[in-house]
Amino acid sequence: xxEIVVLSxxxxxxxxxxxxxxxxxxxxxxxxxxxxxxxxxxxxxxxSVKQDNEFWSGQVAHIDPDKCNQCGLCQELCRFHAxxxxxxxxxxxxxxxxxxHVCPVEAITMKENxxxxxxxxxxxxxxxxxxxxxxxxxxxxxxxxxxxxRAKQIAQEQNLDYIISDGPPGIGCxxxxxxxxxxxxxxxxxxxxxxxxxxxxxxxxxRHFGVPALVCINKYDLNEENTRQIEAHCxxxxxxxxxxxxxxxxxxxxxxxxxxxxxxxxxxxxREIKRMWGILSAMLGNGSRG
Amino acid sequence: xIISIVSxxxxxxxxxxxxxxALSxxxxxxxxxxxxxxxxxxxxxxxxxxxxxSEPVNIQVPGIxxxxxxxxxxxxxxxxxHAIAVLGNHVLTFPQLCHGCGACSYLCPEKAxxxxxxxxxxxxxxxxxxxxxxxxxxxxxEAMAPPVIRKVKEHxxxxxIVIRDVSPGTSCPVVESIxxxxxxxxxxxxxxxxxxxxxxxxxxxxxxxIPCGVVLNRAGVGNAGVEEYCRKEKIxxxxxIPLDTxxxxxxxxxxxxxxxxxxxxNRFGQLFDRIKEIVDERNRGIKR
Numbered sequence: 001x002x003e004i005v006v007l008s009x010x011x012x013x014x015x016x017x018x019x020x021x022x023x024x025x026x027x028x029x030x031x032x033x034x035x036x037x038x039x040x041x042x043x044x045x046x047x048s049v050k051q052d053n054e055f056w057s058g059q060v061a062h063i064d065p066d067k068c069n070q071c072g073l074c075q076e077l078c079r080f081h082a083x084x085x086x087x088x089x090x091x092x093x094x095x096x097x098x099x100x101h102v103c104p105v106e107a108i109t110m111k112e113n114x115x116x117x118x119x120x121x122x123x124x125x126x127x128x129x130x131x132x133x134x135x136x137x138x139x140x141x142x143x144x145x146x147x148x149x150r151a152k153q154i155a156q157e158q159n160l161d162y163i164i165s166d167g168p169p170g171i172g173c174x175x176x177x178x179x180x181x182x183x184x185x186x187x188x189x190x191x192x193x194x195x196x197x198x199x200x201x202x203x204x205x206x207r208h209f210g211v212p213a214l215v216c217i218n219k220y221d222l223n224e225e226n227t228r229q230i231e232a233h234c235x236x237x238x239x240x241x242x243x244x245x246x247x248x249x250x251x252x253x254x255x256x257x258x259x260x261x262x263x264x265x266x267x268x269x270x271r272e273i274k275r276m277w278g279i280l281s282a283m284l285g286n287g288s289r290g
Numbered sequence: 291x292i293i294s295i296v297s298x299x300x301x302x303x304x305x306x307x308x309x310x311x312a313l314s315x316x317x318x319x320x321x322x323x324x325x326x327x328x329x330x331x332x333x334x335x336x337x338x339x340x341x342x343x344s345e346p347v348n349i350q351v352p353g354i355x356x357x358x359x360x361x362x363x364x365x366x367x368x369x370x371x372h373a374i375a376v377l378g379n380h381v382l383t384f385p386q387l388c389h390g391c392g393a394c395s396y397l398c399p400e401k402a403x404x405x406x407x408x409x410x411x412x413x414x415x416x417x418x419x420x421x422x423x424x425x426x427x428x429x430x431x432e433a434m435a436p437p438v439i440r441k442v443k444e445h446x447x448x449x450x451i452v453i454r455d456v457s458p459g460t461s462c463p464v465v466e467s468i469x470x471x472x473x474x475x476x477x478x479x480x481x482x483x484x485x486x487x488x489x490x491x492x493x494x495x496x497x498x499x500i501p502c503g504v505v506l507n508r509a510g511v512g513n514a515g516v517e518e519y520c521r522k523e524k525i526x527x528x529x530x531i532p533l534d535t536x537x538x539x540x541x542x543x544x545x546x547x548x549x550x551x552x553x554x555x556n557r558f559g560q561l562f563d564r565i566k567e568i569v570d571e572r573n574r575g576i577k578r
Contacts, residue, residue: 012302092469135497172433205431255482
């Protein structure tokens with residue numbers, strides 16, 4: 001079983017459109033949406049939810065006003081400035097529990113925190129594991145780890161060939177959690193200076209965690225000079241550019257219809273994504289039926 | 291006044307709006323732009339600032355004095371992040387897991403734990419053509435953006451207009467970035483993806499009780515879902531940018547919209563006036 005994670009550094013370069021298309025092209029796979037704080041893959045896959053599990057993670061301090069003698073020690077020691085006027089700001093609290101250990105009158109208890117939901121769904125393309133982190137919650141990395149773990153379990157139970165996951169933007173905690181130990185990272189970029197800058201940093205993260213990376217340049221014809229620079233730069237870095245996808249409003253139209261672009265159109269975008277999947281599946285070795 | 295540029299979904303045009311808004315206001319106001327997207331900062335690409343100073347961002351991680359340590363295990367027990375383990379006569383620390391809460395050093399009965407700085411990023415500041423500039427850069431391979439964001443925010447000293455360019459999403463880095471803002475400008479695009487993530491961004495700013503308005507970018511593609519949502523939720527659409535390949539090309543070359551198309555300057559000025567009206571109105575309401 002091989003796990004492909006689609007990342008980008010910069011947001012909005014087309015990760016989800018690519019993952020939706022790979023969902024339609026690859027056989028024998030489970031899909032995972034690892035962008036747990038702004039998940040949208042379900043909008044292309046129209047899932048029916050089969051399991052809805054609560055995601056309890058971390059703790060939040062709670063001050064019992066009847067016991068609190070307002071000594072102020074907790075406020076003074078909290079590094080996250082989460083206690084003001086003897087009340088806890090649950091958004092700022094990082095759940096370290098320092099305050100509960102030092103409170104001289106034991107007025108502070110740590111309460112378990114419902115941080116989100118994890119779903120296992122059926123789609124017309126196969127099983128999908130996705131999640132919904134609560135608004136302004138911490139621990140997105142932990143929820144991502146659970147999404148991947150559940151996807152892996154499904155892949156093993158059903159003897160599937162691939163896990164295809166849609167990653168979050170950025171390079172921080174949820175990205176690291178999506179990436180570590182994956183077989184391959186497909187990095188979707190665009191030929192803008194921002195896209196190029198962000199690609200370089202996400203290539204750095206892949207290298208740091210020892211995950212092989214391939215690059216796909218989306219909307220390559222928006223600025224062909226930049227596209228050539230990305231290709232040259234990737235070649236220096238020893239990273240292959242496997243696909244140049246043209247800019248075409250058909251992608252937006254397919255999103256509006258809630259369908260992966262490869263199932264919406266037979267045009268040049270679809271042909272290029274199919275070609276890319278051919279290369280990816282050949283490189284990944286097993287179960288190539290693209 | 292502090293205005294945060296937020297989106298939920300990535301790639302909707304936050305950086306375009308943040309930089310052009312700053313450049314449009316600099317002749318009439320003192321303006322500082324803070325790039326709080328420390329995972330993937332991009333404002334410097336458009337603004338090409340002169341950097342005049344920098345400062346490392348450290349978090350405090352435990353250093354164990356083995357001469358004093360009695361291996362009682364208290365530190366490992368209090369650390370909820372599992373950043374310390376005591377195994378027999380060994381104390382192992384995992385600095386990458388440490389959040390720097392300080393509980394272990396304070397609670398160690400032998401005072402055997404001191405705190406040592408570990409660098410996780412850097413903050414740089416300077417100016418660009420009359421706009422004050424600050425950004426933070428999270429070190430590649432590091433997971434925790436909020437300490438770097440906190441440091442970036444410390445560098446904006448009070449008066450004038452502060453524009454914070456925020457990372458996509460709705461979790462801790464976004465919350466840390468927008469906390470303390472007077473207004474959030476939510477940048478979206480007219481697609482189901484844009485709408486889905488706009489609704490999440492709205493929930494986030496409402497949780498923090500910050501007033502907001504919408505910028506609709508790439509108008510003309512997609513569908514009317516975002517406009518219907520805004521009408522229903524009574525969120526004003528303050529600004530519209532059409533889908534225009536010329537605008538996309540300028541951005542691709544790192545040229546701010548108002549430099550490539552100066553006719554936009556006035557419109558960004560008017561956008562600020564609308565924001566100011568909303569913020570003033572709200573402040574009057576609170577005083578009453």
